[in-house]
Amino acid sequence: MRMVDIIARKRDGEELNRDEIEYFIKGYVAGEVPDYQAAAWCMAVFCRGMTPEETTHLTEAMAFSGATLDLHDVAPFIVDKHSSGGVGDKTTLVVGPMVASLGVPVGKMSGRGLSFSGGTLDKLDSIPGFHSDLSIEQFKRQLRDVGLVVAGQTHELAPADGKLYALRDVIAAVQSLPLIASSIMSKKIAAGADAIVLDVKVGRGAFMETLEEATRLAELMVQIGRRLGRKMTALIGDMSQPLGYAAGNALEVIEAISTLHGHGPADFREHCLDVAAEMLLISGAAADPEHGRGMAATALDNGSAWAKFQQFVAAQGGDVTAIEDPDRLPHAPFVEPLRAPRAGYVAQVDAREVGHAVVDLGGGRAAKGDPIDPAVGVVLAEHGKVGAQVEAGEPLLWVHGRTRESLYAALTRLADAYRFSADPVAPPLVYQVMR
Amino acid sequence: MRMVDIIARKRDGEELNRDEIEYFIKGYVAGEVPDYQAAAWCMAVFCRGMTPEETTHLTEAMAFSGATLDLHDVAPFIVDKHSSGGVGDKTTLVVGPMVASLGVPVGKMSGRGLSFSGGTLDKLDSIPGFHSDLSIEQFKRQLRDVGLVVAGQTHELAPADGKLYALRDVIAAVQSLPLIASSIMSKKIAAGADAIVLDVKVGRGAFMETLEEATRLAELMVQIGRRLGRKMTALIGDMSQPLGYAAGNALEVIEAISTLHGHGPADFREHCLDVAAEMLLISGAAADPEHGRGMAATALDNGSAWAKFQQFVAAQGGDVTAIEDPDRLPHAPFVEPLRAPRAGYVAQVDAREVGHAVVDLGGGRAAKGDPIDPAVGVVLAEHGKVGAQVEAGEPLLWVHGRTRESLYAALTRLADAYRFSADPVAPPLVYQVMR
Numbered sequence: 052m053r054m055v056d057i058i059a060r061k062r063d064g065e066e067l068n069r070d071e072i073e074y075f076i077k078g079y080v081a082g083e084v085p086d087y088q089a090a091a092w093c094m095a096v097f098c099r100g101m102t103p104e105e106t107t108h109l110t111e112a113m114a115f116s117g118a119t120l121d122l123h124d125v126a127p128f129i130v131d132k133h134s135s136g137g138v139g140d141k142t143t144l145v146v147g148p149m150v151a152s153l154g155v156p157v158g159k160m161s162g163r164g165l166s167f168s169g170g171t172l173d174k175l176d177s178i179p180g181f182h183s184d185l186s187i188e189q190f191k192r193q194l195r196d197v198g199l200v201v202a203g204q205t206h207e208l209a210p211a212d213g214k215l216y217a218l219r220d221v222i223a224a225v226q227s228l229p230l231i232a233s234s235i236m237s238k239k240i241a242a243g244a245d246a247i248v249l250d251v252k253v254g255r256g257a258f259m260e261t262l263e264e265a266t267r268l269a270e271l272m273v274q275i276g277r278r279l280g281r282k283m284t285a286l287i288g289d290m291s292q293p294l295g296y297a298a299g300n301a302l303e304v305i306e307a308i309s310t311l312h313g314h315g316p317a318d319f320r321e322h323c324l325d326v327a328a329e330m331l332l333i334s335g336a337a338a339d340p341e342h343g344r345g346m347a348a349t350a351l352d353n354g355s356a357w358a359k360f361q362q363f364v365a366a367q368g369g370d371v372t373a374i375e376d377p378d379r380l381p382h383a384p385f386v387e388p389l390r391a392p393r394a395g396y397v398a399q400v401d402a403r404e405v406g407h408a409v410v411d412l413g414g415g416r417a418a419k420g421d422p423i424d425p426a427v428g429v430v431l432a433e434h435g436k437v438g439a440q441v442e443a444g445e446p447l448l449w450v451h452g453r454t455r456e457s458l459y460a461a462l463t464r465l466a467d468a469y470r471f472s473a474d475p476v477a478p479p480l481v482y483q484v485m486r
Numbered sequence: 487m488r489m490v491d492i493i494a495r496k497r498d499g500e501e502l503n504r505d506e507i508e509y510f511i512k513g514y515v516a517g518e519v520p521d522y523q524a525a526a527w528c529m530a531v532f533c534r535g536m537t538p539e540e541t542t543h544l545t546e547a548m549a550f551s552g553a554t555l556d557l558h559d560v561a562p563f564i565v566d567k568h569s570s571g572g573v574g575d576k577t578t579l580v581v582g583p584m585v586a587s588l589g590v591p592v593g594k595m596s597g598r599g600l601s602f603s604g605g606t607l608d609k610l611d612s613i614p615g616f617h618s619d620l621s622i623e624q625f626k627r628q629l630r631d632v633g634l635v636v637a638g639q640t641h642e643l644a645p646a647d648g649k650l651y652a653l654r655d656v657i658a659a660v661q662s663l664p665l666i667a668s669s670i671m672s673k674k675i676a677a678g679a680d681a682i683v684l685d686v687k688v689g690r691g692a693f694m695e696t697l698e699e700a701t702r703l704a705e706l707m708v709q710i711g712r713r714l715g716r717k718m719t720a721l722i723g724d725m726s727q728p729l730g731y732a733a734g735n736a737l738e739v740i741e742a743i744s745t746l747h748g749h750g751p752a753d754f755r756e757h758c759l760d761v762a763a764e765m766l767l768i769s770g771a772a773a774d775p776e777h778g779r780g781m782a783a784t785a786l787d788n789g790s791a792w793a794k795f796q797q798f799v800a801a802q803g804g805d806v807t808a809i810e811d812p813d814r815l816p817h818a819p820f821v822e823p824l825r826a827p828r829a830g831y832v833a834q835v836d837a838r839e840v841g842h843a844v845v846d847l848g849g850g851r852a853a854k855g856d857p858i859d860p861a862v863g864v865v866l867a868e869h870g871k872v873g874a875q876v877e878a879g880e881p882l883l884w885v886h887g888r889t890r891e892s893l894y895a896a897l898t899r900l901a902d903a904y905r906f907s908a909d910p911v912a913p914p915l916v917y918q919v920m921r
Contacts, residue, residue, distance in 0.1 A: 223491070
């Protein structure tokens, strides 16, 4: 077998078989297939696509390209959750404790933010002392003892994906459906998930901008998971405006804490209940989605989810007094509102612009490895969300900035992110569930 | 400007501008654009194509990526000829001396054979003592003094093309029309051609198998050349069967010598007269194609082309006694005929199979840099060409082999290259001329 022939077949739109895909992935990880051949292959995939069967072979080859996690010695059934990324998406911070408090262990590997989209690890890092670089032994011990652990992706799992993702980033081959789907799924499979709930976001604040694209991605990932013997559910939800009110690391932790106390923005709470219900359903803890929602709501109301969050933060070295008294979390020195330029209904809050505003404030990364400021960000007003009726001069949001200059630059940018209309607009929170 | 954005634009089928293409080529030659980005770009071009304007920018950027040759101090007007490659194509060996003997200087950079297609330099190397690795100074001096020089491509000219071609070879991106056209044309432009006669071959023994493909390639190269201010003519000729009788290095030199003496296969002689006429026409030495053909025929008949060939071989160190007495050229120890299995008309002689038979005999290269045996090859009988009427048992061709084993293997392979029919078939020698 020769890599050049495999590239030629993909270039001509032919379907690669399992042996060919394995040959490529093994050779690439071993350094026998050079980056330039992998690059040509990725671009051929970008242009010609892959069938679900090919994508499954790719997922499997990447999942087993390095170490894999078997968590069955510490938990009988592993349910994982994956968000395709968005602005203000702090769902894991609430759903993890809810589900874990109901006896379903959640052991999650999360990522960092890039571009306009935040990352769970960056949010958790705003809690003083919290650390996410756990060994596999620490990960397993905490999963067994606490039932909830969130760690960084280790390079030992699915190394082919890490290598291929870094390459795709510099050759303009990121936005390929089969490459995105296999990248996500290979990490989940390598991390030992028996069941996966996909939280696919669609809209300006997501990587998939159209419902059609998002649906195709969700369907493909569900198909891959099932072909590989995993239980799969996918939710497709709106990300045209930010989820909840807060975007920015400590600000999102504060909002998660508020939600764990039974408060928090309505849309975000609903979304958390939906995701938790699916996780409870897929793991067999709930009989049906309504039952799952009820269980999850109870976990919020009776304080057990909050208690689990405290236990989880403590286990990973976080300062529990800082989450008990969020005033002790990082705060930005300057806070100013953006005021409605006129009366009307809020028709649009461009989530991508909000995300970029957070990056510009220092709360996100323009490039991998950039340092971030945990304190800065944006908090929408209740009347700053789509559908709200506002009076002229009423605050739409508050910007939390490190400097006055960055704050005013963000205000200018955010003014353009808003559209108003005479009639209210009510975007659906969840477009679709695939079970 | 960032390479990743240039790749993304090409990936999306957009038209790159001159600055973007120059940025890529300059960066690639300087080592600032890595091979993996160049590979992704090539594959994007393969899949999405390029407009003639983009291809012209690419040609120009590659042509001026290193040193360029200006030959106007030794010759007022430089006409070059390029064959797209084929089996038995020894045209340069006859056309060069013809045209040069008529006062039109021919300074050519030629290549070596690869796969089923032979190379002019390999053919000339079968003349004892002949060498083609000339310095630019030697090249110019001989062009001035003899009017005819054939040298190897120097790495100083169009280094971007050399680097990109080597990359395309290992990433399955060779067969892309804009990449082929820009590769050929950049070398011609860098080598200082004022006018170029393209000899584009079509059929099983050529890289372009269909007339449509060959026509598109020819049209594209003509367009590129004209956009860059060069005079251009293209001939599109048949390469379904070998050109002339001989395929194999010394065997082709012998056939060229015979043709220079006014003999040689009819199809090959006609083709040489056609190409020479176009070179004489484009350089202004002939008033029209018929006039050019007449001049060229005279150069054969009165011995001036042959005298120029002798002078040229001597100037490049070749043993003139070996071309005066071709028995002194390398000869293979074993020669056996392939006999017609039945009576009828020859309907097909698959030139690609003949080319591969020569490679298997040791007369060509499976990989770059392989050594070759100058003596071996195949010589068709007059009755072994398409259209000939043969009796059962009559020789179709002779195989010249280094060993009995390789000879019999070639005979077996070549038996399959023939098809016979009840009716004669007369393939056109030239399909089309674009002036």
